[in-house]
Amino acid sequence: MFQRVLICTDFSDGLHRLTHFVSSLALAGMKHIVFLHAVPVWDKGIIARVDTEKIEQAQTRLANNLAESSPDVEVKIEVQSGKPVEIILKVAQTYHSQLIILGSQSRSLFTEKLVGSTMADLSHKTKIPLLVLRPQLISTYTSEELTLRCQHLFRSLLLPYNGTQTANHLVQQVKHLAQQQSDRYLQQCTLCWVLDDNGRRDIPQKILPQQAQQRLSEIKADLEEVNLQVNTEVREGHSITQILEAAAIADISAIALSSGTIGTIQEWLVSSFAAELLRYSWYPVLFFP
The missing domain is CATH 3.40.50.620 (HUPs)
Known part of the structure; x- marks a missing residue:
């Protein structure tokens, strides 16, 4: 079904937990998974620069979680600095992703107008299907529950x-x-x-x-x-x-x-x-x- 999947996480959405369930995601048909984290540009100062420290921390965090990955799935880690939507689109194109998974907080239309929505921006900039998960649920599932959820997405x-x-x-x-x-x-x-x-x-x-x-x-x-x-x-x-x-x-x-x-x-x-x-x-x- 969706064999090449891009999973985007900001570490507050709970989606980083999916790194522990790669074998379960394989049972949902996934064969190639990219875990992506976007690090904001460091803007404290006159000149904006890449926050290399946060990039290294994110890479280490994701890599440690993938220590027991499934041999049936090819897994990649991408941590890049910049605007999330631009990075997601670039990485999805690079890896020929067939599905983008991301979290979306529950919010009002008024709030969305003020702060924007990554999902809303992506929806009219890509033809790739999006699987939108509610962070509160992913964060509170037990490991047993999340195992079944990943298998039957x-x-x-x-x-x-x-x-x-x-x-x-x-x-x-x-x-x-x-x-x-x-x-x-x-x-x-x-x-x-x-x-x-x-x-x-x-x-x-x-x-x-x-x-x-x-x-x-x-x-x-x-x-x-x-x-x-x-x-x-x-x-x-x-x-x-x-x-x-x-x-x-x-x-x-x-x-x-x-x-x-x-x-x-x-x-x-x-x-x-x-x-x-x-x-x-x-x-x-x-x-x-």
Whole structure:
């Protein structure tokens, strides 16, 4: 599925813990993993310079954690100085990464406007899928829990669907993953259409539940052709609330999303469904730009 993966950590997001679970990540299909840490430029003084001391400390910390790495996975460590987004994009290109894993703190739209978001910046600068993990969860998992989580990162996905071009793009991306996987890392997905009559322009005119179910049945048949187990559900109500409730009931590994507005001026003016779900979801989010 995703064989070449870039894992980004700032050591406060809990993702550095994944260095202890390389063998478990291998069971999720990963064969080449790069652990990346970006060190800010030292700006105390007239001339900005590379903070070599912090680079060495980060390299040592990651290397020590990888002392018992899996022989089935090639692992690299990259510690570079500069702006995180620029470094992530450069390293992803260098290693031909197929997936970027990063943490994302829960925050409001107002806070995001003030301080920015690495995920939001990346989402419109790369076509590489992003797996966004909530740091509070990764930090509090026991080793046993994190072992299982790493093994089943993509086993069961929830796909919010609303009939738009973006939603159809998401379905095609998931179908492509299922077609390309060498083993059944992705086994099941749940299609959930929430009929939310909130007047947003990016959602078509409200349709009847029977019409929505008919469309989901067509998509289900298409996805079952690539050996996926597919469930469908039509709900009514507030879209974010209903999707999170559906996720809890469906026992999923992650929520799959796609959007073309996150990180853009348009999303700042009117927050998109995908951006809101990223802010409120405690579930991992597999995001397709």
